Each structure stands twice: as C-alpha cells, then as structure tokens.
Amino acid sequence: MTDIAEHAILNVDQVSVALSGRQILDQVSFTVGAGQFTGLIGPNGAGKTTLLRVILGLQRPSAGSVSVLGKPLSGRQQAVGYVPQKVQLDPDMPVRARDLVALGIDGNRYGLRLRPAWRSEAVREMLHAVDADRFADARVGDLSGGEQQRVLIAHALISRPRLLLLDEPLANLDLRSGQEIVSLLARIAREQQIAVLLSAHEMNPLLPVMDRVVYLAAGRAASGTTAEVITSPVLSSLYGYQVDVLHVHGRVLVVAGAGEQV
Amino acid sequence: MHALYTAIFEPGFFASPQVHVAVSIGAVVAVVSAVTGVFTVMRGQSFAGHALGDVSAAGGSGALLIGLSPLAGFVGLGVIGSAVMDLIGVQRLRGRDLATGIVLGAAIGLSALFIHLTSISSSITGVTQQILFGSIFAVTPGTLPVVTALGVIALAVLGTVGRPLLLSTVSPDIAAARGVPVRVVGLLYMLALAVSVGLSSLVVGAILSTALLIGPPAAALRLTRRMAWAQLTACLIGVLATWLGVLLAYDSYYWGASHESLPVSFFVVAIIFVGYLASGLRVARGRRCSRPS
Numbered sequence: 199m200t201d202i203a204e205h206a207i208l209n210v211d212q213v214s215v216a217l218s219g220r221q222i223l224d225q226v227s228f229t230v231g232a233g234q235f236t237g238l239i240g241p242n243g244a245g246k247t248t249l250l251r252v253i254l255g256l257q258r259p260s261a262g263s264v265s266v267l268g269k270p271l272s273g274r275q276q277a278v279g280y281v282p283q284k285v286q287l288d289p290d291m292p293v294r295a296r297d298l299v300a301l302g303i304d305g306n307r308y309g310l311r312l313r314p315a316w317r318s319e320a321v322r323e324m325l326h327a328v329d330a331d332r333f334a335d336a337r338v339g340d341l342s343g344g345e346q347q348r349v350l351i352a353h354a355l356i357s358r359p360r361l362l363l364l365d366e367p368l369a370n371l372d373l374r375s376g377q378e379i380v381s382l383l384a385r386i387a388r389e390q391q392i393a394v395l396l397s398a399h400e401m402n403p404l405l406p407v408m409d410r411v412v413y414l415a416a417g418r419a420a421s422g423t424t425a426e427v428i429t430s431p432v433l434s435s436l437y438g439y440q441v442d443v444l445h446v447h448g449r450v451l452v453v454a455g456a457g458e459q460v
Numbered sequence: 461m462h463a464l465y466t467a468i469f470e471p472g473f474f475a476s477p478q479v480h481v482a483v484s485i486g487a488v489v490a491v492v493s494a495v496t497g498v499f500t501v502m503r504g505q506s507f508a509g510h511a512l513g514d515v516s517a518a519g520g521s522g523a524l525l526i527g528l529s530p531l532a533g534f535v536g537l538g539v540i541g542s543a544v545m546d547l548i549g550v551q552r553l554r555g556r557d558l559a560t561g562i563v564l565g566a567a568i569g570l571s572a573l574f575i576h577l578t579s580i581s582s583s584i585t586g587v588t589q590q591i592l593f594g595s596i597f598a599v600t601p602g603t604l605p606v607v608t609a610l611g612v613i614a615l616a617v618l619g620t621v622g623r624p625l626l627l628s629t630v631s632p633d634i635a636a637a638r639g640v641p642v643r644v645v646g647l648l649y650m651l652a653l654a655v656s657v658g659l660s661s662l663v664v665g666a667i668l669s670t671a672l673l674i675g676p677p678a679a680a681l682r683l684t685r686r687m688a689w690a691q692l693t694a695c696l697i698g699v700l701a702t703w704l705g706v707l708l709a710y711d712s713y714y715w716g717a718s719h720e721s722l723p724v725s726f727f728v729v730a731i732i733f734v735g736y737l738a739s740g741l742r743v744a745r746g747r748r749c750s751r752p753s
C-alpha cells in the first residue's frame with residue numbers, strides 16, 4: 199500500500215465541520231486510492247453523511263480541504279458519483295428506471311435532448327450490470343427499496359466517475375440483496391479502477407470486500423486496513439472510553455468495555 | 461345530420477372573431493399550463509401555484525385600477541410574487557406552506573381592495589367576474605401576440621432547464637452533487653410558473669388558473685410512465701378542455717330563453733374535473749389487470 203499517494207483519487211485533509219456551534223468532525227484525514235473499496239464506518243450521528251457532503255462540496259468545512267484527482271472542490275462534479283442516504287421517489291413521478299439512469303448521463307445538461315438517452319446502449323448495459331433489466335420500464339417510485347438502490351447506483355455509475363460515494367446503501371436491504379450490492383460494487387471498483395467510499399454503521403457485511411476502513415466516532419477518524427483500525431486500542435482512543443473488539447465466527451463485534459476510562 | 465351539426469356548433473361559431481381569439485389564446489395557454497403543470501404536480505407545489513393565482517388576481521385588478529391591461533398585472537405581479545415566495549423559502553418543504561399561505565392571504569386582501577376601488581371609480585362592468593373567473597370572449601385580438609410571446613418565453617425557459625429541473629425534482633442532493641445550481645433552476649421554474657398562471661388567469665380567471673395548471677397534468681400523470689408523454693397528454697387534455705369549454709359557453713347562449721351565456725371557465729374546469737375522474741377509472745382498471753408479476 200505504499201503507492202496510495204500516487205494513485206490517490208480522494209484526499210481528505212484535516213477536515214473539521216462545526217454545525218450550530220457543535221463540532222461534528224474534528225480534523226479528519228484519509229485518502230482513497232483507485233480501485234479501492236473503502237468502508238466509512240461509524241455509529242448513528244457519527245458524521246458519515248456530513249463527511250460525504252463535504253467531499254461533494256455540498257457542505258463547507260470549517261477547516262481543512264478535500265481534493266479529488268488532485269483538484270480542489272469546484273468543477274469536478276463529473277468525476278464523482280453519489281448515492282444519497284435518503285431519496286424520496288414519488289410513485290407519481292413519470293420517471294422509469296431507465297429514465298433515471300439516463301439522467302445520469304445528461305441530467306445536468308441544458309437544452310432539449312434530441313435523441314432520448316434512455317435508448318442508448320450505455321443505459322441498457324448499466325441496467326444489466328446492476329441486475330435491473332427486469333424492472334427497467336417500471337416507475338422508480340413503484341420499485342422496492344433494494345431495486346431503487348440498484349437504479350440509483352446505476353445512475354451514479356453511468357457518468358463513469360472516478361470516485362463513487364454511497365451513503366448507507368445497505369440500510370434498507372435484506373442480507374442477500376446487501377451482499378449482492380456489495381460484491382457488485384467491489385467488482386466495479388476493481389474492474390474500472392473506481393474508488394468506492396461506502397458508509398455503513400455495520401461493518402460485517404463489508405468485511406469480505408473492504409480494502410480499507412475509515413472509522414468515525416465522536417467526530418474523529420482512524421483509517422487504514424481493517425487489521426490496523428478495528429482494534430481495541432485504536433477504537434478506544436477514538437471513542438474516548440474503553441472499547442473491546444471481539445471476533446466471533448469470522449464476525450467482528452465492537453462493544454463498550456468494562457467502563458474504565460482511557 | 462345537419463340538425464346535429466347545428467346543435468353542436470350553434471350559428472356563427474366559426475365566423476365569430478371572438479371565438480377565433482378565444483380558441484387561439486385558449487390553446488396557447490393550455491399548452492403552457494400543461495407543460496409547466498407537470499413539474500408543479502411532481503414538485504408538490506400546486507398550493508404555490510394556487511397562491512400565484514391569487515397574486516395574479518391582485519395584479520390584474522390593480523392593473524385595471526390604474527388603467528393598464530389586466531394581463532400586464534396578472535403576469536407582472538405574478539413574476540414578482542414568485543420571486544418573493546422563492547426568497548422566503550418555497551424551496552424548503554416546511555417553509556413552503558408558510559410562505560405560500562402568507563403570500564396568498566395578502567394577495568386576496570389586495571384583490572378585494574383593488575376590485576372594490578375599480579368598480580366604484582370606473583365604468584368598467586363585471587370586474588370581479590373578469591379578474592377572478594376570466595373573460596376570454598372579451599380579449600382583444602391584439603392580445604394574442606403578447607400571450608404567444610409570453611408563452612414561448614415560459615416554454616423556452618422550461619425547455620432549457622428541463623433536465624436539470626427534473627433531476628433536482630427527483631433529488632436535490634443528487635442534482636447539486638452533479639453541479640446543477642438547484643436554487644437557480646428552481647427560481648427559473650417559479651418564474652415560468654408565474655407566467656403560465658398569469659396567462660391562464662386570462663382564460664379561466666385568476667382563482668381558477670390552478671385548475672388548468674394542475675388538472676390536465678394530474679390526469680396525464682396517471683395515464684403514462686414517461687415525462688415526455690405526460691407533458692404531451694396534459695397538453696392534449698388541456699387544449700381539448702379549453703376548446704370544448706369555449707364551444708359550450710358559446711352554445712349556452714342559445715340554451716335558455718334568457719339568452720345569457722354561461723361562463724367559459726365553468727365549462728373548462730368542469731371538463732377537466734371529469735377528465736381527472738375518468739383517468740382515475742382507467743388507472744383503477746389498469747392496476748387490476750396488468751399488475752406486473
């Protein structure tokens with residue numbers, strides 16, 4: 199992992215965020231390299247969504263900086279794909295799955311579209327890649343949570359981003375759909391050399407594919423391989439109290455320790 | 461056969477210059493309203509659309525009071541009102557209701573004042589009727605180019621920001637992340653909405669402009685799964701309702717012994733209402749038969 203710096207797609211440097219006088223993120227730094235699958239792990243309210251919004255330029259940090267492909271915040275939107283945590287897709291919207299994916303190609307362009315983008319080969323391939331051909335013609339609002347998730351991922355991927363940010367994509371998926379999505383993303387990351395940063399509060403579904411982990415707690419972050427980060431000393435110093443890391447049947451459990459202060 | 465024909469098209473319908481103007485303006489306004497309204501329904505802003513109708517009413521009656529054409533007031537104050545509503549937070553779901561309600565109340569109050577002042581200070585008759593419920597047969601032929609130009613501007617704006625607007629309607633966060641200036645696009649849409657409401661105030665009146673704005677798109681959205689089709693269907697429903705409304709209002713002159721025409725807006729709105737109910741039947745049946753497996 200020595201060449202990360204040269205191949206770094208995303209570089210988060212000393213980012214702090216304060217909202218309504220409260221410190222949400224405190225000097226968070228890490229990098230994500232091409233082709234890497236990185237889990238952004240942390241409990242509810244840890245600041246995962248806030249951090250992703252900072253990376254996207256939707257939230258201004260109070261200190262620190264973010265660069266994508268070596269460039270600072272503006273004018274790099276094409277390079278970043280985003281799947282937000284909450285997307286309310288209204289069943290009344292006349293938008294089919296393939297229309298939403300097509301909007302990933304040209305949804306940010308002005309003027310009338312002469313050739314409908316949803317007809318394009320790229321849209322068909324993308325829908326196939328996320329296993330969404332079955333419901334390509336259904337209204338997105340009518341789809342199940344997991345199906346919508348696939349369509350949103352396809353929407354984000356079709357503009358060929360170098361960095362893909364996903365905010366809790368597994369939150370309302372059953373175990374199997376979650377596994378499918380995760381292995382799909384890991385494969386895409388490898389094959390297309392995309393940097394994937396995926397947030398979750400539960401890391402176990404990600405353990406088989408995660409190259410690196412960024413662990414957020416109490417506004418601070420630790421990053422590295424899972425072996426480096428998911429250890430009792432590292433997490434204890436993040437949380438500010440004793441935390442035990444238990445390995446049970448190949449799963450990892452992070453539990454509050456016996457109560458001694460660190 | 462001939463008897464049926466004259467029963468449908470009462471004498472002089474096709475020769476009447478008022479009918480020509482009404483039919484042309486009605487078509488332009490119905491198309492603009494339908495294209496705008498599809499976005500309005502999708503964005504859940506029909507209440508904002510209605511409030512803009514009330515702002516139009518204040519503008520139209522104010523314009524009459526100072527001797528301008530009502531159209532100038534309908535569109536002019538509507539545009540200002542939409543910008544104000546945008547400023548005080550129509551974009552946010554919570555702020556939206558509040559901003560809309562406040563603007564709406566103020567607008568109706570002003571209309572009441574202006575209409576009262578106009579009717580006591582001038583010889584213009586039927587001001588209330590004209591402003592609130594429309595007066596398409598009283599529109600002068602010279603208004604048609606103005607209406608068309610305004611309509612083309614509104615359509616051009618929507619055509620230009622169409623895709624970014626659709627994306628920010630689906631998800632403002634995704635749109636912003638893709639570099640869409642969500643606020644600016646939303647404001648441009650609000651301006652197009654104000655123009656379209658101002659224009660339909662001319663046809664069905666300020667109070668009823670919402671019906672033309674929301675009705676055809678709401679029915680169309682039940683019938684089709686695609687944006688382009690929804691807009692096309694809404695245009696067809698809107699134009700049909702407007703033309704049929706003009707025809708029935710014209711014919712209604714011959715219905716009773718009193719020889720008083722019934723208002724166009726009543727017929728237009730009634731047809732739209734029936735159309736909306738009918739689209740519901742179609743959906744209910746479609747759901748039962750062709751539920752995807």
Ligand SMILES: Nc1ncnc2c1ncn2[C@@H]1O[C@H](COP(=O)(O)OP(=O)(O)OP(=O)(O)O)[C@@H](O)[C@H]1O
Pocket residue numbers: 217218220222240241242243244245246247248249283366399
């Ligand atoms: N505008 C705001 N003003 C004040 N506090 C805020 C604001 N937005 C977020 N917060 C706080 O910032 C903290 C981090 O929020 P964030 O949404 O980033 O957490 P998260 O890790 O994504 O949580 P979850 O797993 O529940 O999605 C929370 O405690 C939240 O209450």
Ligand SMILES: [Mg+2]
Pocket residue numbers: 246247248283365366
């Ligand atoms: Mg979150």
